Amino acid sequence: xxxxxxxxxxxxxxxxPAFASAPSTAPHAPAAAAGEEGTETVAAAMTSATKPTGxxxxxxxxATRLSKAKERRRKEFKVSSAGATSATTTTTLLKETTLTTRxxxxxxxxxxxxxxxxxxxxxxxxxxWKDAPYVTLYIDDYTVMExxxxxxDLRKGDHCIVGLNPVRKLCGCCDALVFYLASWEVLxxxxxxxxxxxxxxxxxxxxxxxEHGEPARxxxxxxxxxxxxxxxxxxxxxxxxxxxxxxxQITLHDYQDGRSAFGIFRVLNDMDEWEREAIVSExxxxxxxxxxxxxxxxxxxxxxxxxDPNHRRWVSPQVPFLLYNLGRLFAHxxxxxxxxxxxxxxxxxxxxxNYTTLIVLTCHLFSTLPVALQVLVTLVRSTVLxxxxxxxxxxxxYFFLLTxxxxxxxxxxxxxxxxxxLLPRFVWHYQYCWSAAYLNMTGxxxxxxxxxxxxxxxxxxxxxxxxxxxxxxxxxxxxLDRRKKPSYHLDTNNPRRFFNFNKRSLSTPNMxxxxxxxxxxxxxxxxxxxxxxxxxxxFCEERPELKLAPESFVKKRNEDVxxxxxxxxxxxxxxxxxxxxxx
Numbered sequence: 001x002x003x004x005x006x007x008x009x010x011x012x013x014x015x016x017p018a019f020a021s022a023p024s025t026a027p028h029a030p031a032a033a034a035g036e037e038g039t040e041t042v043a044a045a046m047t048s049a050t051k052p053t054g055x056x057x058x059x060x061x062x063a064t065r066l067s068k069a070k071e072r073r074r075k076e077f078k079v080s081s082a083g084a085t086s087a088t089t090t091t092t093l094l095k096e097t098t099l100t101t102r103x104x105x106x107x108x109x110x111x112x113x114x115x116x117x118x119x120x121x122x123x124x125x126x127x128x129w130k131d132a133p134y135v136t137l138y139i140d141d142y143t144v145m146e147x148x149x150x151x152x153d154l155r156k157g158d159h160c161i162v163g164l165n166p167v168r169k170l171c172g173c174c175d176a177l178v179f180y181l182a183s184w185e186v187l188x189x190x191x192x193x194x195x196x197x198x199x200x201x202x203x204x205x206x207x208x209x210x211e212h213g214e215p216a217r218x219x220x221x222x223x224x225x226x227x228x229x230x231x232x233x234x235x236x237x238x239x240x241x242x243x244x245x246x247x248x249q250i251t252l253h254d255y256q257d258g259r260s261a262f263g264i265f266r267v268l269n270d271m272d273e274w275e276r277e278a279i280v281s282e283x284x285x286x287x288x289x290x291x292x293x294x295x296x297x298x299x300x301x302x303x304x305x306x307x308d309p310n311h312r313r314w315v316s317p318q319v320p321f322l323l324y325n326l327g328r329l330f331a332h333x334x335x336x337x338x339x340x341x342x343x344x345x346x347x348x349x350x351x352x353x354n355y356t357t358l359i360v361l362t363c364h365l366f367s368t369l370p371v372a373l374q375v376l377v378t379l380v381r382s383t384v385l386x387x388x389x390x391x392x393x394x395x396x397x398y399f400f401l402l403t404x405x406x407x408x409x410x411x412x413x414x415x416x417x418x419x420x421x422l423l424p425r426f427v428w429h430y431q432y433c434w435s436a437a438y439l440n441m442t443g444x445x446x447x448x449x450x451x452x453x454x455x456x457x458x459x460x461x462x463x464x465x466x467x468x469x470x471x472x473x474x475x476x477x478x479x480l481d482r483r484k485k486p487s488y489h490l491d492t493n494n495p496r497r498f499f500n501f502n503k504r505s506l507s508t509p510n511m512x513x514x515x516x517x518x519x520x521x522x523x524x525x526x527x528x529x530x531x532x533x534x535x536x537x538x539f540c541e542e543r544p545e546l547k548l549a550p551e552s553f554v555k556k557r558n559e560d561v562x563x564x565x566x567x568x569x570x571x572x573x574x575x576x577x578x579x580x581x582x583x
Contacts, residue, residue: 121477129396130468140317141382145265151208151258154199157276159267159308164189169224179263185452192304193220194283206257215251219283221293221300243292269310279307328370335367336437343433360424368420371444375413400471412451416444
């Protein structure tokens with residue numbers, strides 16, 4: 001096997017003289033001459049294998065040649081590293097399962113490592129994602145958004161997300177701070193709008209312009225403090241509180257200068273031109289027939305997700321997110337009260353009693369348990385929802401986001417849970433109750449912010465100074481085999497598949513299951529793992545004596561069999577009679 005595989009794997013360009021001259025213990029091994037040109041065919045190799053020769057090769061040399069042949073067979077491409085002047089990287093291009101628009105955009109920017117086998121089916125490899133855009137998950141753990149670094153990339157119909165800024169256009173420094181906090185994922189409250197025009201160019205003053213040279217427009221439910229004050233003066237208190245922010249059309253320049261774009265996220269959608277035109281048309285209709293603004297039922301998020309072609313639902317994920325976090329903060333307030341009670345108990349007596357244990361359990365119930373549940377639910381939900389979008393996102397983006405969420409659960413969630421679990425001991429030993437209460441209220445938020453900032457710094461450093469962001473990509477051979485083989489699961493929605501009418505009944509001789517003899521319904525007779533019946537002759541010389549049942553039992557059993565046969569005959573006759581009557 002060794003020498004035959006080596007001959008078949010020879011390279012067309014050259015041969016190894018050491019392979020022809022090295023001694024070996026394998027008899028009749030064919031030799032590859034040093035001056036020979038080209039590669040022998042399999043037939044020539046088989047022919048030469050039958051001829052005894054004096055030249056042999058060692059197994060070690062053949063194994064070395066095999067490894068060289070594997071390396072020669074790999075198709076190598078030179079991919080110029082973005083940002084580098086002369087350095088080139090020899091790599092194999094990423095092969096994704098489904099090449100979507102996003103996959104084709106970044107397929108040439110990924111450098112792969114060799115595959116590592118974890119078991120007989122699961123393999124993994126490290127893909128270095130060079131010049132990767134910053135993608136992250138929205139708070140609903142389903143919507144994938146990408147930070148926009150050039151406003152000319154925005155097109156009409158795009159669903160854009162920015163940080164929530166209640167004092168917009170009052171102070172330029174405050175506006176810039178909000179954009180920076182949203183860019184680094186410190187601020188997790190967002191405002192939504194829909195692009196009404198394509199951004200074609202940026203003027204010298206930093207104004208984003210459309211194809212007609214006019215300022216690019218957006219549609220949104222919004223208002224500014226000065227605009228709200230003018231509306232209050234015009235319509236009065238009652239009408240103002242019923243509709244404080246109309247669905248209106250404003251310019252993109254109201255949010256940011258086009259010369260330096262940061263803090264604006266765009267939802268990843270693969271849309272055609274007709275879909276973008278439909279979104280613009282629906283937004284125009286909504287501006288003339290919108291309902292009054294409501295914080296919980298009709299806000300900017302409702303309108304943006306209602307116009308988004310991937311959602312088409314009038315929903316606002318921030319509302320349940322905000323309500324849950326407010327409820328969790330209320331539980332943390334109760335946990336702080338238990339910490340103060342623990343300090344008072346410690347000042348009265350240093351002995352640990354059952355009442356002290358009850359106070360500590362109450363603190364964990366209202367602080368540690370809600371955070372642990374939130375971390376677990378967020379991880380499971382993000383994993384399930386990301387897996388649904390794997391084909392649309394591509395392998396690299398999918399595993400990048402999945403790795404980020406797993407790391408968030410491990411580091412941010414794990415450290416937050418450990419911190420909250422140690423607070424009662426901290427109060428009992430050191431009696432720093434106010435510090436413990438502050439950490440109890442803000443511990444999970446601080447850990448999440450620390451993780452987001454650290455992750456962003458790491459991605460910027462790896463993108464700009466090293467080979468790219470390392471992404472662990474896993475694959476399963478079972479999944480590939482399952483795609484190739486036809487599925488034999490019974491379709492319970494089709495009764496003729498589940499109950500095989502007008503077919504031969506299931507038979508089980510020798511533990512073999514034959515579903516049907518009709519090739520139109522079942523392409524072939526499907527058999528399970530067949531096992532022979534137990535044969536005593538294979539294990540012992542004499543078969544054990546057969547223990548006969550009593551005669552009374554045998555007679556009763558025969559009578560039961562006869563009665564069953566008679567009843568079956570009667571049923572068949574009744575069926576035939578009813579069928580004839582029906583005819």
